[in-house]
Amino acid sequence: MAIVLRQNTQPVHSPEDIVRIRQVVRTWAVQIGLNLVDQTKIVTAASELARNMVDYGGGGDVLMQHVENGIRRGLRLTFEDRGPGIPDVEKAMREGFSTGTGLGLGLSGARRLSSEFDIRSKPGEGTRVTITRWKS
Amino acid sequence: MDRIPILKMGEFLLVTIQVDMHDRLAMTLQDDLTEKIVDTRARGVLIDISALQMVDSFMGRMLGNIAATAGVLDAETVLVGMQPAVAITLVELGLSLKGVRTALNVERGMALLRKAGG
Secondary structure, eight states, X not given: OXXXXXXXXXXXXXXXXXXXXXHHHHHHHHHHTOOHHHHHHHHHHHHHHHHHHHHHSOOEEXXXXXXXXXXXXXXXXXXXXOSSOOSOHHHHHSTTOOSXXXXXXXXXXXXXXXXXXXXXXXXXXXXXXXXXXXXX | OOOOOEEEETXXXXXXXXXXXXXXXXXXXXXXXXXXXXXXXXXXEEEEOTXXXXXXXXXXXXXXXXXXXXXXXXXXXXXXXXXXXXXXXXXXXXXXXXXXXXXXXXXXXHHHHHHHHO
């Protein structure tokens, strides 16, 4: 079980918020000591997931957590919205799947860029995606 | 509203993206560039992204669209200065920017455009 050393919640509702989330995630990733490539990966994954929330989930919140699991430390981000939810998560995770105007890389790309990935969604209730990048 | 400046250098247009772009700014750049290519009859577009700390799928798509649109208007697009961490992340994200020519820096990008134009 991971211990949370520090946490903070940020609202995401607009394209400007997506930019702000990228900047805040970058700051945390630097403070935690992730290397440049890992910083870039988690910032990019955060951008994809924040945009999904704005475009499809009607906005939501991002919970940022500095976590520790034994000797490992990392950054965990949880994206939660109260949007329409995803009826078929497996299908949505497939590369290239898109209901919108994007490339359909959002979810599958964010999973590839993260050390750990978890998605829970209930139609009519919303979607929660959690990603973790451990310090390598 | 914010705009990313587009400079004209002879037959070419030069764009340096120095801010973390929100989505509307990226869309505006796409529209502005298309208009400017037609207005100036530019033969090439050089986009310098050396200041960008990340490129996500939205920006990747925008860059691909710019290159495709410019191509239809008979202008070559070269993307220069991508940081190594950004390149690694882009590929892992699943975006290979097919159809977009790249060069290591502005100098090499300009050389590529001159060769394509001549």
